[in-house]
Amino acid sequence: MDTRDLHLTQLDQALAPWRELAGPPPVEGWLRDVRMALGISTRQAAQRAGVSQSTWVDAEQREAAGTISLGQLRRLGAALDCRLVHALVPDMPLRDKVEARAQKLAEAEVHAVAHSMALEQQRADDAYTRLQVEQRKQELLRGRRSRLWE
16 A cells, blocks of 8 residues: 555544534534533623623624634633534545546546547447446556546
């Protein structure tokens, strides 16, 4: 296994639990939901965070709108005895995404050639075409990954 395959495997393993947890955040944001669940007022939360009440309320609104900075969310979360954990969670395992992209490119390349051959009455059978697609896919996966995304 080469280093990029190892990295892909390790990252997929690290992200697997997140994929199961990933869901939409609370509509009004985590700061507000946690604060409300704890029974802490905005004044009390602001005092704990060392900010004004209007700053706290504004931060809750910006979190709900998706415009709060991670730094501020981390600091205000700490005032609620919470820590910020964030991750980019792909919709599918990264390995599957890379392989699907290679498959798509291989099919496009092979089918373009197969179409030209069919026009010349030299069409290959479906089994041979599938074999060609698989071989091209493997070539693409062995090559530079960045070429998959051009």
